[in-house]
Amino acid sequence: MNDLSQIEKELRKLRPARPSPILFERIEEAMIDCRAVASPARQPERLRYNWLSLGFGLAAAAVLVLFAAVKMERQESGKEIAQTSREPEAAPLLNRARKSTSTDKFVPAGATRLVYNTRDEGLQFAGGSGQPLRRMRYQTHETWQWRNPTTGASLRVSYPSEEVVLIPVSGQ
């Protein structure tokens, strides 16, 4: 413990490098500029977008659109087969295509969001706001699942995701 106190004393003797005199002038100028431009009243809160969340939302939407497109394509191919096959032997195929159309219905079966890491990145000021915000980073693994109740087929999409959340900190 004495050793640590000794180190502490030695550290306190060490002087940090001094700022350049220009820094004071620069700060003074910046303050004058701020006084000229900004009003003392607090600026209204601006809507903050969480771009990561927006990104993942769009990704999930894209998966759904893709899934719908695949489904429609399968339906179209079924119709084409029905239209071009005029031979009697095509009848079973047509029936199968019709059956496929009526049963190709996937319904959402579940969604999980596993948060496997949370990191507190400290306080920060964001987007011109005067209020301090605590920056939390969540690393998650999201899984979406759809199931066809008729055929029992299932579709599962999993992807890692990362989300940064800014939580307002209040109080002094």
Add this chain to the structure above:
Amino acid sequence: MQNLASHEDWKSCFSEVAPGLLLFARQWVQSAADAEDVVQEAFVKFWRRNHKIENRALLYAAVRSIALDFIRRDSRRARREATAVGGTDDFIEPQFEFEDDTQRALAEAIDFLPCEQREVLVMKIWNELTFAEIAGALGISQNTAASRYRYALAALRNTLQPQ
């Protein structure tokens, strides 16, 4: 309780905290000029927001946040410059004023501390923040701040007094 914005002599206030703030910023940005940019931005932002002078944890949190943004921007810029020019000037100004070789060795040993220990050490020794203030600025518990500080001191002791 005075607000910095209404403080008549902000220079005396700033001259007290400036060396410690610069040292704190130098943990993330290498050059003294860049550290001064970071400190200027943080201090002006703090002043503009009319925060209380006593709320030092917020001031250090602002420096930290701006420094981290700076290195993100700077790393992109450095990559562009390295591609364009093919090299950079490696001169780095010292962070401390040395009086002898012992102090120089101590300063070098500080550079080798893990970042999370070094930032607590800098805030505690050269900025005289309490563990509660350090905890508030870094988003950690007071116990964690205190233990990082002790680990830093122990690491320095071991470096300077090898067995």
